[in-house]
Amino acid sequence: SYELTQPSSVSVSPGQTARITCSGDVVAKKYGRWFQQKPGQAPVLVIYKDSERPSGIPERFSGSRSGTTVTLTISGAQVEDEADYYCYSAADNNLLFGGGTKLTVL
Amino acid sequence: EVQLVESGGGLVKPGGSLRLSCAASGFTFSPYIMNWVRQAPGKGLEWVSSITSGSTYMYYADSVKGRFTISRDNAKNSLYLQMNSLRAEDTGIYYCATEGCDYWGQGTLVAVSS
Numbered sequence: 588s589y590e591l592t593q594p595s596s597v598s599v600s601p602g603q604t605a606r607i608t609c610s611g612d613v614v615a616k617k618y619g620r621w622f623q624q625k626p627g628q629a630p631v632l633v634i635y636k637d638s639e640r641p642s643g644i645p646e647r648f649s650g651s652r653s654g655t656t657v658t659l660t661i662s663g664a665q666v667e668d669e670a671d672y673y674c675y676s677a678a679d680n681n682l683l684f685g686g687g688t689k690l691t692v693l
Numbered sequence: 694e695v696q697l698v699e700s701g702g703g704l705v706k707p708g709g710s711l712r713l714s715c716a717a718s719g720f721t722f723s724p725y726i727m728n729w730v731r732q733a734p735g736k737g738l739e740w741v742s743s744i745t746s747g748s749t750y751m752y753y754a755d756s757v758k759g760r761f762t763i764s765r766d767n768a769k770n771s772l773y774l775q776m777n778s779l780r781a782e783d784t785g786i787y788y789c790a791t792e793g794c795d796y797w798g799q800g801t802l803v804a805v806s807s
Contacts, residue, residue, distance in 0.1 A: 620793065622738075629788060629797040630738065641795075673738050675794065680752045682728060682740035682794070 589613040589678045591685035598691040605661040607688045609674030612655055619657035620675040621650060623668075624687075630673065634659060664692045695719040695796040697789045702801030709779050713801060715772040715789030723767040726792040729774050732800075733785040741787070742774065757783075779805045 591611040599605045609619060619637050622630035632641055634650035637657055647662045661668055669692045674685040701713040713729070729741040742763040743752045751763050762775040772789055786800040 622794070624738075629799050630794070631797075632795055635793065635795070671737075677793075680743070680750070681754070682730070682743065684730075684738040684740060687737040 589676075589681075589683055591674050591676060591683055593672075593674060593685040593688045595686070596689045596691065598693075599664050601666055601692055602663050605664045605668070605690055605692070607659045607672050607674075607690065608656055609658070609685050610656045611676070611683075611685075613676045613678040613683060614652065614657050615655045617676045617678060619650070619652065621648075621657075621659045622673045622675060623670045624673065625670045633672075661690075664690070666692050668692055695791070697791070697796060697798030699787065699789050699798045699801035702787065702803045704804045704806065705779055706807050707780060707805055709805070710775070710777045711779065711803060713774040713776065713787055713789075713803075715798060717770045717772065717789075717791075720791070720796075722770040727765060727772045728790045728792070728794060729763060729772075730788045730790050730794065730797075731783075731785045731803075732788070733782070736785070739785075744772070776803070779803075781805050 593609050621634040623633045624630040633644050633648050637652045638650040649660045651658050672688045676683050696718045698716045724746050728743045731741050744763045760778045764773045784805050788800045789798040
């Protein structure tokens with residue numbers, strides 16, 4: 588079965604660049620998405636089609652792909668970006684989420 | 694504005710049943726695949742089930758196959774999840790989400806405990 592692997596945590600200081608990776612064989616076949624989830628809230632889509640940003644998502648959020656890894660980059664991370672981030676892909680009529688990465692900005 | 698409002702969660706004993714509902718508004722519901730995703734307390738997101746636009750195909754995670762049934766009523770812009778033979782490990786917040794999980798509801802809490 589497919590898996591998506593993310594680091595459990597990433598920590599940066601405000602203004603620094605945060606990078607969160609997501610690896611898995613399915614990434615090579617399907618577009619990746621990224622979701623942000625703050626405590627007590629539903630997830631919010633921040634990146635789709637590997638690198639597209641929905642309206643209303645700040646420009647500091649970007650995405651990229653290389654082989655079987657997709658990366659979420661937050662350039663100039665803000666304190667309000669502190670959240671859990673999940674990558675996602677579709678595989679064989681199933682939806683697949685990574686295990687999640689807790690981003691700390693302090 | 695897209696709105697998804699889940700309901701039907703609650704406390705149930707192991708082996709019991711619940712039916713979750715999701716009322717959709719702000720977009721044309723019928724053409725799109727719809728999904729249920731859950732999150733156990735303190736854990737990550739787990740896909741549960743998906744249903745195609747005309748209810749032709751339903752897909753389930755192995756963890757719920759044979760116990761949960763997804764359905765929809767396009768005339769009522771509503772999505773459902775019938776959950777039977779509930780287990781403690783089914784405890785969590787259940788979210789309704791649109792195709793590709795572009796939009797999510799706020800979730801409904803299901804607690805399975807004796």
